[in-house]
Amino acid sequence: MTTTYPGVDEASPGSRTPLLSVRDLRVTFGRRGQTGFRAVDGVSFDISPGEVIGLVGESGSGKSVTSMAIMGLLPTRGVRVEGEALYDGRNLLDLSQRELCRVRGSQLAMVFQDPMSSLNPVVTVGTQVTEVLHAHQKLSRADAKAEAIDLLRRCGIPDPGRRFGEYPHQLSGGMRQRALIATALACKPKLLICDEPTTALDVTIQAQVLELLAELVSSLGTAMVMITHDLGVVAGLCDRVNVMYAGRIVEQAPRRELFAHPRHRYTEGLLNSIPRLDGDRDEPLHPIPGTPRDTIGWEKACAFAPRCRHATDECLRPDLELRQLAPHHDVRCVHPAGAASSGATGGASAAGRSPEPPKERS
Amino acid sequence: MTDNLLEAAGLMVHYPIRSGMVVNRTIGHVKAVDGVDLAVPRGSTYGLVGESGCGKSTLGRALLRLEDITAGTVTFQGRDITKLRGEELRKLRRHAQMVFQDPMASLDPRQSVQSMLTEPLRVHGLAESDRAEFGKNSAKAHAAKAASMLELVGLPRSALGKYPHEFSGGQRQRIGIARAMILNPELVIADEPVSALDVSVQAQVLNLLSDLQDRFGLTYVVVAHDLAVVRHISDTIGVMYLGRMVEEAPADDLYREPLHPYTTSLLSAIPVPDPVVEDARERVLLDGDLPSPANPPSGCRFHTRCPWRRDELCATEDPPLREIAPGRRVACHWAETIAAGRIEPHAAAVVPAKDAEGAGGSATAAD
């Protein structure tokens, strides 16, 4: 009943030296003396040069905190960051403020969710692009301006010469996100982290921005981490996908493999609970019960167990490990989907629907 | 057309733009809703979709007379309610209710759930149909009804004593739904009922809405930006753009064969959580941004961004919403011609599929 796809576009991740290697990243919030809240709980993943990976999860899954920790953007007080983020032989988490400044913006760059609030309202768009050029490259004022205007044009901003001197409030949401992408890509970074870059935008604008991102990273050879709650965004864009739940990665797989054979019960549940544009309307939705708040700590059991239809007492294992179930497909689950032991999967596997491309007229 | 619970004709909601420091003058209007006709049959669900600024939420509120109507009529239960005022308008609320987008903002933060749920009962009294079960109007009967309503939406009785900030988003939305349903209304207008919720929780609320509809024979108008959500829950879908209805179709037909260029672009912009579909489909990208609703383009409002734009008519003539097949209405001069494939979109707007030959083709074809 399920279909397999030949892994043509799924280059094995281990074949090259990774650009960034995150190892056992933990982020704990809380004041001294109190038991803190662990937002990220031992996250590990690799990104190869030029690769696009997805980090998918709901609010509170720790996906944004992971990216902020890698970029050193978390506040220093009340937050403890442990683990490693190896980039170019150095652990980013150990860098001094000065060293961090040299890497950020030039080697690693970031695009944020809300283009309305992520640009400084009292500084011109142009300055916000040129300042990153000035910070990392020796450029004359005129050269930086020319470069910035060129960047804005390449990011699809019409009339970039005029926009250069304008303020963020004079630009639409989509334009602001393009300007932010321009600043992020100004120094041709090796890695671009996008934290929900299109969530605040309308769908038609989202399509434009995603298209732009895909085009830019492939032409620049930049690797990209796409952080999102939208499985649809990931499906069209990422080479590999990491699904996060309650601060841990619960499933890691190449994109086609993941969507064709979701193994973790959470991933499976997510796919079954979202209405699909191309799905059968009479097919009922199968929601995941409960809310992301209903969780047990990973140190006691599978954090998803309280919401899982397949949970048994066996799920009460402390610090469940990621297991490899198929090549490049790791799952942190006692009763993964598709395994022989669990017959009753609630009826709706991914193949239950008939994916049908929209009618094309040509 | 026999039994429409709700109808609107030529509905307009214009907000004045005021300016001036000493004396405020009206210098223009934001035409949030600018001439919309629709009919919602009893017991059905009508979905309104569009991007931000298209006027769908304003339309939803105007249908309940929560906005000042500039022109046009709204007919509910066969009665023109456009001009209702005071007491009569208040009495109407028993039959027509609303579910809001942001469950945190739409619940009074200082009100307990109990007080929140019984408040409409204190105002309007128990619905006739509930008298048998809960008895005469009394604080006790109201509390009993509130508790049973809460159970119906899947919250424990203990929630009655709690306050909105003590719940998760999904639970709050359940409370909002319970409050809207407690008077046994006939019509419920839901404005973005799931967009503020986590993905895994959205389906719970959508299912709850469907179950309640089946149980009480409710009529819904669901306003949302997420076409997949609207398509799942609606029988008929109206697509809005800049204050106008540009297309109206049965939910299944709309995806299978969109007639308006805007609908086509919108559909192609929505990502589908399936790499096979994603890689195989061709995209139509729209130019630029939404024009200002204060100063909409001449002719067809969509012509400034339309990939199928023609030199004739589009910029000059305002296309009416016309029925070109049973149940299918569209406001495009060239709808038939485009459907017949005789007009092609501008090449620049089309992003070819990643898998031109359709790598997943064999797999999908198997189903």
Place this chain on the structure above:
Amino acid sequence: MTQLPQDAAGVTPTERPPALAAAMAGGVETDEGGTSLWTAALKRLVRNPSAIVGAVIVAAFLIVALLAPVLAPYRPSTTEWANQVTPSRLPAFSPQHPLGLDPFGSDLLTQLIYGARQSLIIGVVSTVLGLLGGALLGILAGAFGGWVDTLVMRLVDILLSIPSLLLAVSVAAIVGRRPESLMIAIAAAQVPVFARLLRGSMLKQRGQDYVLAATSLGLRRRSVVMGHVFPNSLGPVIVQATLILATAIIEVAALSYLGMGSPDPTVAEWGRMLVKAQERLESYPHLTILPGLCIAVTALGFTLLGEALREALDPKTRK
């Protein structure tokens, strides 16, 4: 009434294995709760050290003010020791008068204790009057809207452009030199502040979704305003009232300095004591410093409490 299918009910998956259920009992949301926003704010308040300091000062002030007849060694404003005071000499501290005498021959400790009472009366009365006046104007403007709103708010703007001290002086000039004129003057100066605050707060609440929700439920307009808009607008007003208690105490001193106080020179009032002692500042600094300290500490107490309240009630600090 039967329950809906478990999908919709959602919260509890059908059957949960026993051990798992037991493990969850600790971690998953429990049924306790029912804390209103006020209770939650109070909880935040008691965790804030500056709120504690403020509350302790305010409590001490209240106790002294309310129990003045019990605590004070003598009756206030008695000048029975006036014969011991000469223009150049005040008797030193003695067991009978632990803080000595004031220039009018009253016991200084007694005067200070009764001064607290006086400050409390002036502060509370003027704040309550100012609040009532401001609420009246604010609700008038908010309820009628249109030109009434414009007129009232323009008036408030004008009054706000006059420094409160001068406003108080002007009102005191009308009322004349009576014991209650200070309260009326200070209250009058607070009216525009409260009016602007309450109207702004109500306007902000009126735009909230829950007000639209209340309207859509068919509530009468009056119920919407009094039941929903008004209670939710009170936060900033409560904060302001606390802060104004501090201002009132200081303003009394300033008005006394301007010669606007009570006509009786011996009355036990901190501001007045401070002013009257200033000519002897070089020789008897304690006469100035003690009432000054009383004013500063009390004002500090109310200010700390007010600022902490502002933080506790601020929606941004809510989780």
Place this chain on the structure above:
Amino acid sequence: MLRFVVRRLLLLVPVLVGLSVLLFAWLRALPGDPARALLGDKATPEAIARLNAQYGFDQPLIVQFFTYVGQLAQGNFGASARTGEPVLQTFLDRFPATVELALVALLFAIVVGVPLGYFAAKRAGGVLDLFAVGSSLLGVVIPVFVLAYLLKIVFAIGLPGLEFLAILPSSGRQDVRMFATHITDFYILDGLMTREFDAAWDAFKHLILPGLALGSIPLASITRMTRASVLEVLNEDYIRTANAKGLSQTLITWRHVMKNAMLPVITTIGLLTGQLLSGAVLTESVFAFNGIGSYLFEAISTLDYAVLQGFILFIAIVFALVNLIVDLLYGVFDPRMRVQ
């Protein structure tokens, strides 16, 4: 831009009309008949009769009102009951002194308050924060005239044993032996313009103590406003963006944090005008500083209502003008507020 200014000035008209209605009502509400209230107890019957004729206090109320407004419109704010001098003239003569004092106070408050507020916010919850918040509270809870007295005793008159601290003049605007030339009546400016630098220095020394005392009022507001505003800006998304770009901390502080955080502080400064002027009434009297504040202080103590009435009108106009300037300044700093 010009249209904006003209519009704002036009907006002053209803304010002034409203204010004159209020002032007229106030005059009528004063105990006793208005002529006597304005002229004081020692007025001669002839003077009262003359004023009654001038303002038409024997006419119907509405006529009285228009006569009153007519007098105001001609710039006749009345004359002091004590000295008989026209109120407006006295204000204009003494205003530069108060402006000079207020500017010094404000300058002190900004120079100290802004950095204090900034560092308090940067280390929120730390020792410096506690100090900043604490000292800013002192400015709120100590009556300004008490602070003025304390400063005067310590730094001008001298406490026993601490006389060496008393190095500043205790009163006045300038040493009477200076015989300085006065052009603008801003003494420091005059001294600089006439190259009488010792005169300028002396005027400045006279301003230090009153400036510190008066400055304690805006210092408190500015410190707290800066702290709150910086705290808020530090949490803004664009600061995170700036950090993610790898900009230097100096650049982030100036271009991204301060440029935004100063906006509400500018508004606060405009709103402080009223407080500064009423503080000046108290401070100037302590230091016998010859500005409008000490003039008003005398007027209040002697119940000279004509002066009070004129002062209120004067202050309302000054307040409106200062806030107009602040709004224009705001446009310079905030592009969103810029008038097209």
